[in-house]
Amino acid sequence: MHAITAMTAPRTAPTDPRWQSLRARDPKADGTFVYAVRSTGVYCRPSCAARPARPENVTFFDTPAEAVRAGYRACLRCAPDGPSKAERDASVVASLCAFLDASEGAPTLDALAAHVGLSPFHTQRLFKRVMGVTPRAWRAAQLAAKAREALDRGAPVTEALYEAGYGSSGRFYETSTARLGMTPTRYRARGEGETVRFATRPCSLGVALVAATEKGVCAIALGEDGEALVADLRARFAKATVRAGDGDFEALVDAVLAHVEAPRADHGLALDLRGTAFQQRVWEALQRVPPGETTTYTEVAARIGAPEAVRAVAGACAANTLAVVVPCHRVVRRDGDLSGYRWGVERKRALLDREARTRPGERVGKS
Numbered sequence: 001m002h003a004i005t006a007m008t009a010p011r012t013a014p015t016d017p018r019w020q021s022l023r024a025r026d027p028k029a030d031g032t033f034v035y036a037v038r039s040t041g042v043y044c045r046p047s048c049a050a051r052p053a054r055p056e057n058v059t060f061f062d063t064p065a066e067a068v069r070a071g072y073r074a075c076l077r078c079a080p081d082g083p084s085k086a087e088r089d090a091s092v093v094a095s096l097c098a099f100l101d102a103s104e105g106a107p108t109l110d111a112l113a114a115h116v117g118l119s120p121f122h123t124q125r126l127f128k129r130v131m132g133v134t135p136r137a138w139r140a141a142q143l144a145a146k147a148r149e150a151l152d153r154g155a156p157v158t159e160a161l162y163e164a165g166y167g168s169s170g171r172f173y174e175t176s177t178a179r180l181g182m183t184p185t186r187y188r189a190r191g192e193g194e195t196v197r198f199a200t201r202p203c204s205l206g207v208a209l210v211a212a213t214e215k216g217v218c219a220i221a222l223g224e225d226g227e228a229l230v231a232d233l234r235a236r237f238a239k240a241t242v243r244a245g246d247g248d249f250e251a252l253v254d255a256v257l258a259h260v261e262a263p264r265a266d267h268g269l270a271l272d273l274r275g276t277a278f279q280q281r282v283w284e285a286l287q288r289v290p291p292g293e294t295t296t297y298t299e300v301a302a303r304i305g306a307p308e309a310v311r312a313v314a315g316a317c318a319a320n321t322l323a324v325v326v327p328c329h330r331v332v333r334r335d336g337d338l339s340g341y342r343w344g345v346e347r348k349r350a351l352l353d354r355e356a357r358t359r360p361g362e363r364v365g366k367s
Contacts, residue, residue, distance in 0.1 A: 018060050021046045030084040034061050036072040043067035047085070048078035086308075092116050093130040096123070100139045109135065132278055132306030141276060196237045197245035199253045200226035203260060205347050208323075209233060210256045211242075212249070216270030220256060220323045222343040236321075260324045263291040263355060267325050275319060278309075282316035289330045292355045296334050318342060324351065 021029035029046035036043035037053040043064065044050060061067040064074065064081045074081040083091070099115050100107060107115075112135055113123040127135050196218065198211035203222075209229040211219035219236070221229045234242050245253065252269075259267045273283055281304045289295050295303075301313045317328040320342065329348045333339050341348035 016060055018046070019055070019058075022058070023052065025049065027084070027086060030086060034064050034067050034080050035059065036061060036067050036070065041072055042075045043072040043080060044075040045078045045080045045084065048075055048080070050075065050077055089126055089130055089308075092118075093127055096127055096135060097131075097138070100135060101142060106136070106139060128306070130308045132301070132304070132309035132312055137277065141278075194237070194240040196233070196240050196242045197249050198230065198233055198242065199245045199249060200229060201253060201257060203257055205260070205343075205350060208257060208260060210253045212245075212252060213272045215272040217252070217256060217322060217325065218272040218274070219321050220260070220325055221321070222260075222323050222347055256325070262358075263324055263327065263351075265290050269325060271322065271325065273322070273326070275316070278306075278312060279316040279319055282313050283320060283326045286317070286320075286327050286331065287325075289327060291327075291330075292358055294330045294332050294352065297331055298334055300331060314339075330355075 018029070018033055018035070021032075022035055025047045027047040032046075034043045034045060035053075036059045038057045038059065039053070043061065059070070061070070068074075068081075095116055096112055099112065109120045109124060112127075113120040116123060118126070124134060127138070131138055133141070194213055196211050196213055198209060198219070200207055200209045202208075205222050206224045207222070207226045207229065209219065209221040209223075209226065210217065211233055219233055221232065223229050255269060259269070273280060275283065282300060285300050285303050297310045297313045297317070298307075301307050301310045304313075306312070313331075317331055318340065320326045320328045323329075323343055329341060329351045338345050338348050338352075
């Protein structure tokens with residue numbers, strides 16, 4: 001074996017911020033660094049299940065190549081010179097998605113398991129952990145997306161359903177409102193036949209737009225230009241009847257703006273939330289985060305049973321169209337950074353600061 005010599009003087013392991021990831025065997029740290037053990041001459045991933053090494057024997061390297069140049073060999077147990085477990089899992093799930101997408105009918109769980117050489121139990125668990133939904137739910141969402149594309153092109157409803165891959169229209173019609181936000185016929189008409197009332201008002205965060213259908217509040221937007229907010233609303237409901245609210249609509253606007261100015265746990269508003277099944281789960285979870293508290297994208301993903309779907313959670317937050325009532329502003333990164341916000345990071349900061357002041361001692365960020 002080559003003589004083991006560190007390329008640079010390493011930090012004492014316990015004082016290096018990477019030490020905690022190593023001790024926790026955090027799989028999220030895989031790919032960000034490797035650690036080598038001088039007493040064994042082996043280097044490992046942070047998530048390696050090997051017996052913990054003594055701190056004085058540990059050296060950190062940014063890449064496997066650096067560890068090799070220093071004379072260490074790869075651990076046979078965690079194979080740090082190959083794809084990480086997360087990468088391997090992602091590859092398996094990508095193969096399953098391709099198989100589902102190419103199948104004319106709905107493959108059984110046994111067929112999916114045979115395709116990737118796993119048991120049905122592990123296939124289902126892996127897919128849901130990575131994608132946030134079961135294979136069956138994922139395929140249903142994909143079929144619905146294809147149907148939406150066909151309907152957007154103006155295809156007749158029956159033709160769109162069969163083009164998407166539905167063997168019959170019955171099952172789709174049973175769930176169409178949840179998947180499209182309205183019936184297929186109304187979706188094809190892009191809201192034709194619906195009435196959306198709106199109003200704009202000045203508020204402490206600039207200008208607020210409130211809009212509602214017969215079902216409930218469908219939009220709460222914040223900005224500087226009321227006309228721009230209305231134009232965006234009209235684009236979203238292109239063929240609906242979009243008109244300014246009359247006298248009785250003002251009471252609803254008052255209730256919404258009261259919540260924007262002083263958010264409370266129970267807003268008591270009827271909502272018309274339109275999104276995918278996954279987005280709905282995220283939005284429901286967000287509404288359970290109390291004013292004055294924050295959560296992280298990782299924590300939300302865990303709460304909805306999809307711990308690997310952190311990016312999808314961030315996407316659902318970005319797709320939220322009901323400011324404050326669906327409080328995506330209470331979601332921050334693990335390091336406490338505010339990240340993006342549909343209506344501007346400064347508004348997000350202002351909302352969090354305002355809520356923190358109403359709950360002394362509460363923190364604005366989480367790790």
